[in-house]
Amino acid sequence: MTSTQPLKFYDISSPLSPRSYAPNPSKARMALSFKRVPFVTVWTDILDIPIVRKQLNCPATRKLDDGSDFCTLPMLEDPNSGKVIGDSFDIANYVEDNFPPPSQDDDENVGSLFPVKTMGTGLDYESPAKDTVFFAPITTNQGSKNGAYARFNLHVDATFSANIAPFAHFMPFNPETADAVKVMMAKRAHLNSWDDLCMPEEARAPLVEAFKASLESLAKFFQVHDEGPFLEGKGANYADLIVGGWVNMLFAVMREEEWAEFRGWHGGVFGRLHDALQESYYRTD
Numbered sequence: 001m002t003s004t005q006p007l008k009f010y011d012i013s014s015p016l017s018p019r020s021y022a023p024n025p026s027k028a029r030m031a032l033s034f035k036r037v038p039f040v041t042v043w044t045d046i047l048d049i050p051i052v053r054k055q056l057n058c059p060a061t062r063k064l065d066d067g068s069d070f071c072t073l074p075m076l077e078d079p080n081s082g083k084v085i086g087d088s089f090d091i092a093n094y095v096e097d098n099f100p101p102p103s104q105d106d107d108e109n110v111g112s113l114f115p116v117k118t119m120g121t122g123l124d125y126e127s128p129a130k131d132t133v134f135f136a137p138i139t140t141n142q143g144s145k146n147g148a149y150a151r152f153n154l155h156v157d158a159t160f161s162a163n164i165a166p167f168a169h170f171m172p173f174n175p176e177t178a179d180a181v182k183v184m185m186a187k188r189a190h191l192n193s194w195d196d197l198c199m200p201e202e203a204r205a206p207l208v209e210a211f212k213a214s215l216e217s218l219a220k221f222f223q224v225h226d227e228g229p230f231l232e233g234k235g236a237n238y239a240d241l242i243v244g245g246w247v248n249m250l251f252a253v254m255r256e257e258e259w260a261e262f263r264g265w266h267g268g269v270f271g272r273l274h275d276a277l278q279e280s281y282y283r284t285d
Contacts, residue, residue, distance in 0.1 A: 006038040010052060010075040013043035014172040018284035021172055021252035023160065024088040025074040027245035031092040031113060031238065032076075033283040035099045039076075040285050045174055046181050049073055058086040064188055065135045088245075089141045089153055092238050096146075113238040114146045121231040122221035122239055123148045127155035128214050129162035135189050146238075153242050159218060160246040163211035166204045169197040170253040208258070212265050218243070219266030222273065229272035236281065243270070244277040 009032060011017075011025045018041065020026040032039050044052050050071040053060065060069035076085045076094065085091050096113045138157045141150035173181045182194035191197070199207075225233035230240045247270050250262060263271030 005079045006040050007032070008042050008077040008079065009039045010042045010044055010073050010077070012049075012073050013045050014174060016172050016252060017043050019252070021249055022073070023157075023245040023249045024072070025245075026248040027241050028074040028076065028088040028091045029283070030241045030244060030277060030281045031088075031095055033281045034111075034113060034236070034241065035095045035101075037095050037099050044073060045177055047177050047184070053086065056084045058084045061087040061090075062136060062139055065133075065137065070136050070188075087139060087141070089139070089144060089150055092149075092241075093145050096238075111235065111237075113241070114149060115235075115237055118237065119232055120148065121224050122218075123152050125152055125155050125218055125221060127158040127162075128217065129158045130155060132158060132162045134158075134161055149238050149242070152239050156218070156242050156246065159214055160249075163207070163214055165197060166199065166207045166211070167250065167253045167258075169194070169199075170255070172252060215270070216266060219269045222269035223267060229269070229276045236277070240273065240277065241281070244273055244281075247274045248277075248282075 009029065011020050011029065012022050014021055020029050042052075050060075050069070053071050053075065056075065056077060058075055060071045062070040062072065064070045074086075074088055074091060076091045077083075078085075078094075078098075081098075083094070085094050092113050101111050138154055138161065140154055141147075144150045186192070186194045186196070221231055222228065224231070227233045230236045251259060251274060254262060263274070
């Protein structure tokens, strides 16, 4: 695909901008970077997301458990084709289809998000939280192209979503809208108050340990190939970016000492994955 204008990537704004922190925008941002797609970021406050999606005629792709629309990001607008894509997995498929790698390139970082020649390492991962009921049900992307990766995305999302509570209170909302966002988030999660997530250490510690245990089966797939740090060894694919999106969020919301400990869990596989993805596939624009 020959593009003359950079794509517009809609991400959630925060005091950390120009860094992403939410997992799905992080997955999509790394997919764009992986494919070397020119893009600019449109930073959007959480409260403005429904308005922006409506302006772009991009309906919500998820529902909350009460049946109402769950308007979230990312979105990708391609001014060259007029396409607007409103789901991170669909964005990955779009850039894979429309921005193929050069036919001849010695740079090993240029390639396919969904490689044809693959051992499929980790794609049969099954989450220990696969039967958990969430207030914002996870997108299945059922029937999507590259279905094995869609299934992997579903199970990875389940594992991390089921264990995010000890860290959710530290999400970096914009100060000017933080109070309203917390009210909205608490209502969605059926909490009396956002401060319900502010746990004493004796309550948090066992949850963090349970999170560590829940990641063991996923971590083993990153230990299949000794050369690492990716699931298939030295070369990344979209499955690595799926996990990396969640690890990027933990980097943003974990306390410094917790992040240092997390990096060492299960032989340090998630710390090495984060470092490699940040070095090679993370661009702010």
